Amino acid sequence: MQAEERFTYExxxxxxxxxxxxxxxxxxxxxxxxxGETVLFATLFAxxxxxxDKVPSADHALAKDLFEIxxxxxxxxxxxxxxxxxxxxxxxxxxxxxxxxxxxxxxxVALGAAFLGLEIYxxxxxxxxFGHTFxxxxxxxxxxxxxxxxxxxxxxxxxxxxxxxxxxxxxxxNLYNAPKFYVASLYWHFIDVVWVFIFTVVYLMGMVG
Amino acid sequence: MANQQSSSGNPSVDTEYRRKKNAEExxxxxxxxxxMIFLTIVSFVAVGYEGFSGWFTVPFIILLAVIQVIFxxxxxxxxxxxxxxxxxxxxxxxxxxxxxxxxAFSTIIWW
Amino acid sequence: MSTYAQKKGFGATLWDxxxxxxxxKIAILYLIAGGFFFLLGxxxxxxxxxxxxxxxxxxxxxxxxxEILTMHGTTMIFLAAMPLxxxxxxxxxxxxxxxxxxxxxxxxxxxxxxFFFGGVFLNLSWFLGGxxxxxxxxxxxxxLTSTTHGIDFYALGLQISxxxxxxxxxxxxxxxxxxxxxxxxxxxxxxxTWATFVTSALILFAFPPLTVGLFLLIFDxxxxxxxxxxxxxxxxxxxxxxFWIFGHPEVYILILPxxxxxxxxxxxxxxxxxxxxxxxxxxxxxxxxxxxxxxxHHMFTTGLGPxxxxxxxxxxxxxxxxxxxxxxxxxxxxxxxxxxxSTPMLWAVAFIPSFVAGxxxxxxxxxxxxxYQYHDTYFVVAHFHYVIVxxxxxxxxxxxxxxxxxxxGTMLNETLGKITFWLFLIGFHLTFFIQHFLGLMGMPRRIxxxxxxxxxxxxxxVSSIGAALMGVAVLxxxxxxxxxxVKNEKxxxxxxxxxRTLEWAIASPPPFYNFKQLPxxxxxxxxxxxxxxxxxxxxxxxxxxxxHMPNNSFIPFVLxxxxxxxxxxxxxxxxxxxxxxxxxxxxxxxxGAMFVRSIKDDHGFHIHKEDLIDDDKDKGVxx
Numbered sequence: 028m029q030a031e032e033r034f035t036y037e038x039x040x041x042x043x044x045x046x047x048x049x050x051x052x053x054x055x056x057x058x059x060x061x062x063g064e065t066v067l068f069a070t071l072f073a074x075x076x077x078x079x080d081k082v083p084s085a086d087h088a089l090a091k092d093l094f095e096i097x098x099x100x101x102x103x104x105x106x107x108x109x110x111x112x113x114x115x116x117x118x119x120x121x122x123x124x125x126x127x128x129x130x131x132x133x134x135x136v137a138l139g140a141a142f143l144g145l146e147i148y149x150x151x152x153x154x155x156x157f158g159h160t161f162x163x164x165x166x167x168x169x170x171x172x173x174x175x176x177x178x179x180x181x182x183x184x185x186x187x188x189x190x191x192x193x194x195x196x197x198x199x200x201n202l203y204n205a206p207k208f209y210v211a212s213l214y215w216h217f218i219d220v221v222w223v224f225i226f227t228v229v230y231l232m233g234m235v236g
Numbered sequence: 237m238a239n240q241q242s243s244s245g246n247p248s249v250d251t252e253y254r255r256k257k258n259a260e261e262x263x264x265x266x267x268x269x270x271x272m273i274f275l276t277i278v279s280f281v282a283v284g285y286e287g288f289s290g291w292f293t294v295p296f297i298i299l300l301a302v303i304q305v306i307f308x309x310x311x312x313x314x315x316x317x318x319x320x321x322x323x324x325x326x327x328x329x330x331x332x333x334x335x336x337x338x339x340a341f342s343t344i345i346w347w
Numbered sequence: 348m349s350t351y352a353q354k355k356g357f358g359a360t361l362w363d364x365x366x367x368x369x370x371x372k373i374a375i376l377y378l379i380a381g382g383f384f385f386l387l388g389x390x391x392x393x394x395x396x397x398x399x400x401x402x403x404x405x406x407x408x409x410x411x412x413x414e415i416l417t418m419h420g421t422t423m424i425f426l427a428a429m430p431l432x433x434x435x436x437x438x439x440x441x442x443x444x445x446x447x448x449x450x451x452x453x454x455x456x457x458x459x460x461x462f463f464f465g466g467v468f469l470n471l472s473w474f475l476g477g478x479x480x481x482x483x484x485x486x487x488x489x490x491l492t493s494t495t496h497g498i499d500f501y502a503l504g505l506q507i508s509x510x511x512x513x514x515x516x517x518x519x520x521x522x523x524x525x526x527x528x529x530x531x532x533x534x535x536x537x538x539x540t541w542a543t544f545v546t547s548a549l550i551l552f553a554f555p556p557l558t559v560g561l562f563l564l565i566f567d568x569x570x571x572x573x574x575x576x577x578x579x580x581x582x583x584x585x586x587x588x589x590f591w592i593f594g595h596p597e598v599y600i601l602i603l604p605x606x607x608x609x610x611x612x613x614x615x616x617x618x619x620x621x622x623x624x625x626x627x628x629x630x631x632x633x634x635x636x637x638x639x640x641x642x643x644h645h646m647f648t649t650g651l652g653p654x655x656x657x658x659x660x661x662x663x664x665x666x667x668x669x670x671x672x673x674x675x676x677x678x679x680x681x682x683x684x685x686x687x688x689s690t691p692m693l694w695a696v697a698f699i700p701s702f703v704a705g706x707x708x709x710x711x712x713x714x715x716x717x718x719y720q721y722h723d724t725y726f727v728v729a730h731f732h733y734v735i736v737x738x739x740x741x742x743x744x745x746x747x748x749x750x751x752x753x754x755x756g757t758m759l760n761e762t763l764g765k766i767t768f769w770l771f772l773i774g775f776h777l778t779f780f781i782q783h784f785l786g787l788m789g790m791p792r793r794i795x796x797x798x799x800x801x802x803x804x805x806x807x808x809v810s811s812i813g814a815a816l817m818g819v820a821v822l823x824x825x826x827x828x829x830x831x832x833v834k835n836e837k838x839x840x841x842x843x844x845x846x847r848t849l850e851w852a853i854a855s856p857p858p859f860y861n862f863k864q865l866p867x868x869x870x871x872x873x874x875x876x877x878x879x880x881x882x883x884x885x886x887x888x889x890x891x892x893x894x895h896m897p898n899n900s901f902i903p904f905v906l907x908x909x910x911x912x913x914x915x916x917x918x919x920x921x922x923x924x925x926x927x928x929x930x931x932x933x934x935x936x937x938x939g940a941m942f943v944r945s946i947k948d949d950h951g952f953h954i955h956k957e958d959l960i961d962d963d964k965d966k967g968v969x970x
Contacts, residue, residue, distance in 0.1 A: 058323035062330035067555035069334025073341035081580030165580035168572035
């Protein structure tokens, strides 16, 4: 069976993520899925922009009261760096260096988990310090939905990459799992793309007012 | 489906060349990562600095975000490589639909 | 693994269909489930027309009327028209491009089960406290105040079935891009394949806004958020926008495949190449593109302001141009052709004036200033039934007759088919033509009864009689299906005699691997080309070799069952103690199924070429 063929560095194809028909399909299908996700997040952004600072009364916290530079900056750095580590993982995948790929993927997962932890701390902070909850105002609903959808994507990505790493830890790279790793890294980058807009539109624009 | 193409890479391929090419590409990745970090810092500084009005800051940081995302897409996600025509078409279509939605929500929802 | 000719028992057949990943079997599942929901929606329509047949009728109560009206619209769009369109896409598109299956057979099965369980969930509302009652559009202020669980069923059910549609869309896109047979360039693809392609792209971009809108509705109704709650800063217009950003492309998602089916029919039964093929392709893409720029024409009266109204009005009218291109191309295809008036062709010919009538009233409604008069009257009801029934439903009937032999290997009876056609055509125009005038006389839509002495009696009675005729037509079709299935007279590859595209070059129904050897495509209407050169079949593009096929899987069913369970938990979590545990249990089942799918390698299996050659000898055993 071709997918289980054993490879050496010399026989490993230049683009393992597109070497079989199944891989090509997976690659293309996943990109299309990301096209759909683009619309999904754009719609959530649109909803957030329409409901930003829409609160029932003046004693509710607004965006400029809530967001602080240090927290948003730290979260951004964590996620951006995790994007770079997953690029490194794919670099080693293309060079058929399984151990190194696993190492960098592990780093990616660690950074992603740190990001998620920070986000949970942040939400907790808003709820307890400002009474800014999912149900307190339309602004709160829109904020937690947009940022929470992104956080949910991060959590799913962590589960996904971890599963892939554990499942394949014993058997190394082949043409059956290489596309899976590649697609998971595409997903991870897309999460980062969304975050770039979240920190700009939600946090930075929120602080500007 | 089985009789599509042989899966194995061509053994006669110049592995040394490939290793070099991948390493060179990795250098580009690091350069773009550095630029992305730089752009991020500029955005945060622009917001943290009191001297700019919102009318300048908001378009400015959105522009920086777009540039950063282009780096992310074309270098980290390899959209600059060939074989990405259909992905680009559909990603940009998604961006177009999303942009129209955001435009509508920020202009004609005013109640 | 290879399951050939043996006769199977009922249990084995059922298991086969529960686990199948074969696009042809999934097509049959879509056809059966979609057909069932079509009957259900039709029954609801008949209740509506009985209630409105005479003034001050009390056949149903006002509240129950709202429920059947809502469920009629929702069922017909999401659970009948969509899956029936998907049935033909699944059955025909892979054959038309010369592929052995779709790109993601597993996801294809997952998509079907998502749709099916979503539809079942939605319809369980009838037995669990009342169906949704805020109209198929479920506008937020109304849907938030609805006191039963009906709207919860609506939001959760559509969320589940919507995911299935999205998955199907991506699947078709990748199939068409990556799996075309050698020589099948984009501009040699049959029109139905092109329609599938553009439709799938529309699905990819139109369903995410619906997903978001439904999530917001679920959050507002079940988790206490405030998206549409004006008192806490929310805004109901957001739902309207989200719904129509999805909803308008949705009508093109339905009508483009219908156009595709009719394009095939006009060419086959005029025995002529489709006139203006490249302009047809261009018009399809243009309709798809413009379809995203016009949603606010459903909202002219919400007060968007004159500038927004003007932009959306002009964009809407622009769609008439590519649609007009298509209409003329179909007329010119028939022009000078050697026309055979088979049942599919009758539907196609009747489609043109019916659909044009709907299109013309569409342009009338697009005139924003005039729309203030038409808005929420029976004029609108008449308009959208003319395009959806006159376009989509006609195409589904036509497609059913055209592709029945390809899907089941037997021909529907032509005489009964023509009786169905005439009854339905007359019934359809009786029902809906008069509604234009009822609307212009001021009859509002979605009212459960009307008063005598306002000049609305005759029109409504005529309309109800027409609906009865359509009901009889559908019964005749059912009789046709049953007698055809019982007789089971097998037909050959090309039962209509004039098939032009690849699906007619292989057996009816095709073997499960479709093409023993992938065909070499030498031009548009590939099979027709070969026939014209006196050949009996396609020239193969490859030697006979092992064929790689995907394994069946029960995982999709389990995965969706988890979501189905979770949906109940979500709905009752606020008022019962078991709600939350059930929600968690359901999600655990779903995630567990995904996990198993992820860690269990699935390489598929190979059919060896020796078996293929054997298979050829005892042809007919394996249907």
